[in-house]
Amino acid sequence: MAYKFEVYKDKAGEFRFRFKAPNGESMFASEGYAQKASAMSAIESIKKNTPGASTDDQTK
Numbered sequence: 001m002a003y004k005f006e007v008y009k010d011k012a013g014e015f016r017f018r019f020k021a022p023n024g025e026s027m028f029a030s031e032g033y034a035q036k037a038s039a040m041s042a043i044e045s046i047k048k049n050t051p052g053a054s055t056d057d058q059t060k
Contacts, residue, residue, distance in 0.1 A: 005043045007036070015039040 001024065007017045014032030017039050021027050033039040 007039055007043075017043055 001022045003022060004020050005017050006020055007015060010016050010032060012032065014034060015036045015038070016030050016032050018026045018029040030039065030042060033042070
């Protein structure tokens with residue numbers, strides 16, 4: 001199994017997605033979107049814009 005985005009509808013009827021690790025564990029989840037297209041657009045934005053993302057360690 002590879003990393004994957006999983007799109008689903010929550011109890012309130014909003015579209016959300018979660019990012020899952022190869023072991024099936026959820027690594028993070030999105031906010032709710034009224035339209036499925038908005039959730040899909042957010043996924044595409046993450047894929048496109050995060051290859052060089054930095055880490056801001058605010059525990060120091």
